Amino acid sequence: MKENLNIKDERFGGIIKELAAEYVARHSNRQSLLTVTRIMLSNDLKHANIMLSVFPRTAEHAAIDFLNRHKDDFRDYVKEKSRLHILPFFKFFPDEGEYNRQRITEILETN
Numbered sequence: 001m002k003e004n005l006n007i008k009d010e011r012f013g014g015i016i017k018e019l020a021a022e023y024v025a026r027h028s029n030r031q032s033l034l035t036v037t038r039i040m041l042s043n044d045l046k047h048a049n050i051m052l053s054v055f056p057r058t059a060e061h062a063a064i065d066f067l068n069r070h071k072d073d074f075r076d077y078v079k080e081k082s083r084l085h086i087l088p089f090f091k092f093f094p095d096e097g098e099y100n101r102q103r104i105t106e107i108l109e110t111n
Helices: 007-027 057-069 071-081 096-110
Strands: 033-041 047-055 089-094
Touching (some): 007 033, 007 071, 047 057, 057 089, 071 089
Antiparallel strands (some): 033 047
């Protein structure tokens, strides 16, 4: 996945992130809080990994599985709502980096 993004790629990722947040908000069962934290794009922009944080963490597996089962519906949603010339294939993943950041913040606040 890309590390150094140019402005066009950042805008591309931003559009996907915004649409993913809208889609997740509309299709979540309200049993858990899902937050789109970041988008990781492949070098050719044909694949995008959507990173999420899920609260409570016990609902993470079910939420990620649900979204991955409906990734084709999400792709249709992006096609309908955007004018992207390249329509990537999507996968949803838990954002372990975000969980680690939260844990570090929690440790720092207790000391």
